[in-house]
Amino acid sequence: MAIVTTIRRDAVTLPAAELGPDNPLPPLRPLDEMHRIEDRDKDDLPRDMARQIGYEPLRSLLPARVRDGYGRERAPRELDALVIENDRLRATVLPGLGGRVASLFHKPTGRELLYRNPVFQPACFALNGAWFSGGIEWNIGATGHTTLSCSPLHAARVTAPDGGEMLRLWEWERLRDLPFQVDLWLPEGSDFLYVGVRIRNPHDRPVPLYWWSNIAVPEECRVLAPAEEAYHFGYERRLRRVPVPSYDGIDRTYPAHGVHPADYFYEVPDGRRRWIAALDEDGEGLVQTSTDVLRGRKLFVWGTGTGGRRWQRWLTEPGTGGYCEIQAGLARTQLEHVRLEAESDVAWLEAYGPLSAEREGEWPGVVRAAEERLEACLPRERVEDAYAAWRPCADTEPDEVLAVGSGWGALEVLRTGDKLPGTPFEEVTLGDAQVPWLELLRSGSFPEPRRVGPPGETLVAPHWRDMLETAPARPLTEYHLGVAQWHAGDRAQAVRSWERALPLAPSQWPLLRCLAVADQEAGHHERAADRYAEAFDDLCRERRDDGETWTSVTAALGREALDALLAVGRTEDARSVWYRLHPVTRERGRFRLTEARLLLAEGDREAARAVFDDGFEVADLREGAGAIDELWARITDEPLPAHYDFRMRPAM
Template sequence: MVIVTTIRREVITLPAADLGPDNPLPPLRPLDEVHRIEERDRDELPRDMARQVGFAPLRSLLPARVRDGYGRERAPREIDALVLENDRLRAAVLPGLGGRIASLFHKPTGRELLYRNPVFQPANFALNGAWYSGGIEWNIGATGHTTLSVAPLHAARVTAPDGGEMLRLWEWERLRDLPFQVDLWLPEHSDFLYVGVRVRNPHEKPVPAYWWSNIAVPEERRVIAPADEAWHFGYERRLRRVPVPSYDGIDRTYPLNSPYAADYFYELPEERRRWIAALAADGHGLVQTSTDVLRGRKLFVWGNGSGGRRWQEWLTEPGTGGYCEIQAGLARTQLEHVRLDAESEVSWLEAYGPLDASPDGEWETVVSGVEERLAAVLPRADVDAAYEAWKPHADAEPGEILAVGSGWGALEVLRTDWKLPGTPFDESTLGEDQEPWRQLLRAGSLPDPRRVRPPGETLVARHWRDMLETAPATPLTEYHLGVAQWHDGDQAQAVRSWERALELAPSLWPLLRCLAVADHEAGNHERAADRYTEAFDDLCHERRDTGASWTAATAALGREAIEALLAVRRTEQARSVWERLHPATRERGRFRLIEAGLLLAEGRREEARAVFDAGFEVADLREGAEAIGRLWARLAEEPLPEHYDFRMRPQET
């Protein structure tokens, strides 16, 4: 029986943690990104790589918001999925969670080709916080996991190149202001899922572009790519060239052999076909290949150390097996951004499917064997031909809308009247978050808030800053203008805007908090502490209830205020802030850790140790963060307990 390729809706039920509210405070501090290298290493890189490592690295998360409101209590939750299926493969896509492919199931063999996470558990790995593991994710924007990791994308049916159905995902990436699309289809009787990707630059100037497709697979695999060298990057922040498959006497192509978490960016020769595979001991596994534009290939491993194993448990359920990631990107490494010229685009085609080949033996023999098998089941010419067949369909207008993303793209299209065939950002998708900016665009001024609440998101691109500078200078306008100026690196102007707004603003705490950050970054820690104290006092006076937005604002500002006060040893004021946090906030793991630090600063060492002994889980612990270990070292002489050990690098002796 012939099964025609279909797209259908489905609901997946998983134990899931709630995402909670976003952090309402604009992220003004420098980006906390672990993937950066020392200047000494950059001097030793190939010229083109060094240029791209230094090309417009991201300095700020603005205009994105930090997503840190999630916890670790999981309950059954229904998650909307879109399922593509032919007679060979079944792919489940989650449009409301970054468009991730959660499952790729090969029906003839009954095998899941990906690592399919049995839970939905956010963790602090995305550039803006919340991220989750498993499946195939689409990373656009800048070095790190995309700010869209848990965000909804637009989705619709489109006619595929072979006349069947294709699933289109699209959104507006806000860090670089770039629209992108991901087209997925399954040709009839195909063992391979085709994915066409396009990133556009509609601006009149070049922009930095970044893309990595991240594929989670079970870690009991051997990862194979056509390379004899790789660029190794560990959490010591060193980038160096190493041989493949082995160095220091260890074959690193087996993920469980590495002692610590690490990236291996394979150095693929220019003329070689682009592919990477992960094969189990029995020879079965997954291969990913692409047209040549998608140049880079990478292996990420957690390592066999206690910290890496703890992270594996943290992101899923203990006892369910770990995973590694095989990846494909526009550059050789994830530390680079490529130039996308003005009013241009970049596009490519990827293919994902099963592969059977021997993973064991001498490296050159294994690579040749996999490459020959890939050529037999999916010739390189077929991938190139599929790309050429897809390109005319990339502009096809979507049919039935299957999911709706954000309204930010619609706002930009409204501002510019850009024509973006194939990816409509309809005005009907504009929502409450975009409404003040739509009014600024149409009327030249921001509307006065209808009720007292934390201020909304700030748009910081130059064209929005220009509009804010010519708008009537209301306190709200000055607040947003200051944020945009700060983003541009114009700190002095930002401070002046915030100080002007203080004179007439009905709500002082957002402005005082911004000024406190400015003082902190300028090294004036005492004044920063003063302003944080005043800001928190004003927030506690103004907050109306224990609703999500006020609770999130109180938690976010309280955390920053306590840290600022402890930095200048004002423990009594820090305790006062702590006591005015909502009771439920004080019970969260992050704040239990803060409490332990506060108790230690007050000289109450035994009580601080008791917090550790009682146990806590910091839901938003940052990738690579070592705050728990550092505080433990001040409290105890014994080794850090395993359930607190998230260290991802060798410890200094």
């Protein structure tokens, strides 16, 4: 007898690192995003692709915060999970971690269809830092991994199109100010998990839109997609068209055949069914397909080189096998953003399930046979019908709340008075971060803090900036206004706002730090160093050493001050900052690396080398960053030790 589809609460226990506090400094500059190309490289691309690559790239991470407080010490920890299952499939979802589908288990064969990471280990891959590997992740916002990678989403039980139960995830994406939802359901007896996605633009202006569904699968596979060509993107930041499956004499559809990390964006012909599959040596694996709106398909590989292998071990547990990613997105490549018109939405349906097909042989025949197997298991027409049946259900109001996300959506709904059927952002979800902005909305005045502390988060959308401009010009208001103006590209006015606030501000270091960033961006590096030194002095006079907040802000400002002072050769001032960091901060890997830089700048090459010999791990090392190998090369001519080798591109 068929088992009725159910949704239940559960927990997943994993060796897990703590996320730690967010960086309290506003991110006036984006983290270095690897997926960029030079303008000259756009000349050889299709016109629509080149246009979308240049369409409103991200200027900053604001209003999001950088998440860099995590480490690499793991201990058993329970993660809240929601499980949706029928008699064929069981999907395990982590609502507190971006709604990640951590597992998709096929009961008849006893097979896990995804790469299921045996640990939870954040690393610096998301647009705002913390990200983790494995499962299916929902990427919305801008080129890169979403800022919601390690954040909670709202979740609820909803009636599915067939009358059963459906799991709804939703949140307000803050980089582009867009509400979105992800609906997951399993029809009775189905071998496929259906996923309906809707993104709404409630604004009176067009908005750049980005979406990729990223699916981690074991890398010992062959990846199939209906394409004869792909756009190859490597970490040398070049985008070029290559044949599929082979170029340079190597079949690149086997992830283990490449040396360096790389993206392959498949050129699926118009009118062809959209799908991608990863099959193991026995021809068993996972297939993902969708309605045609989700146009792009991609393979990401880590490669067999030293750096790629090091990253694999960094993100998971050594000895547990590697992974690659198959992906599906709204555009042909992840370098593009598409246009979502004012007061409109976009929606599509995805399906995930098992596929058994022959993977070896000539490419056209292998792809054709796999597509025929997919059609037999899940006809294209059935996917279209499922989408048509789901679309009216996207507005169905939730029956039971299962998890709670942020209060930012509730704040926006209060501001506009809009109703968003199907995705309620209730006022009860408002938290401390939203309280001052709610007062600005209701009274026209931004509240000054009752006690000294780091400023809260800044909202930067035009409507909030307008409110700040008309609010009484008190120091904290001017601070937030300057951040919003900086985000809008009005840097001169931002500087004026910060400078106006300085004489009356009880805390000067937040303003001095912003002015220091402005000096750096304008090329005034000596003045930036002066302001950073002054800001750190002011913070040290004000800070309290009895809490996580002060420790994290001291670490964040100290790190930036050290970089600025070392950049202009002021080693004595840098050493002064170093001595005033908290002892626990100085022991973190990021600061051990900085200590080696400081020692080298002071002329003590032997002591700098000793820092490397003692060993350290930079928990928040950025994807593609060269800080470790570049410093090593300044210290010694010896080969870089393997445990420090995170290089992701061939030597230039």
